Amino acid sequence: MKVEVKGYIVPNDDKIIYDWFGIGATCPADITTAIEQAKGEPLDVEISTCYGGDIFAGSTIYSALRSYAGGVKIHVTGLAASAASGIAMAGPSDMSPTAMLMVHRVSSMTAGNYHVMDTESASLQQADKAIAAAYEAKSGMTERDALKMMDAETWITAQQAVDLKLI
Secondary structure (H helix, E strand, O other), X not given: OEEEEEEEEOOHHHHHHHHHOOXXXXXXXXXXXXXXXXXXXXXXXXXXXXXXXXXXXXXXXXXXXXXXXXXXXXXXXXXXXXXXXXXXXXXXXXXXXXXXXXXXXXXXXXOOOHHHHHHHHHHHHXXXXXXXXXXXHHHOOOHHHHHHHHHOOEEEEHXXXXXXXXX
């Protein structure tokens, strides 16, 4: 069964807004519904033009795909950026020679005094480690190497993804 991951990665409650405005988006419920409909048959997950988005929605999608007993094959056919690059780590994969992955550190917006900023900084650092864990699990790279790659907002070609064992 074919499953598409495209547009922005959004929480379930936000998906209706994207649909209303005709903006491509994928939420965890889209994936869990596809998994239920697959009834144990293998899933072919196509990540096309996916700009990334909410890290927790991305984590939920990654976890659902990774734990699906029917088997998952990931096909990166366009852009798998940010949260979508993490989703691409959920199973065996291939990548079009013209496609790209993009990885970077987690970002957010916050306001407040220095205590709030310190707390936000610590939270972002923990979130970075959580996302790096997907790259580590797929490739065997160290956390340090994954975080270094994320530091640079790295754009990764198909051949580089193969060399890094991300694909």
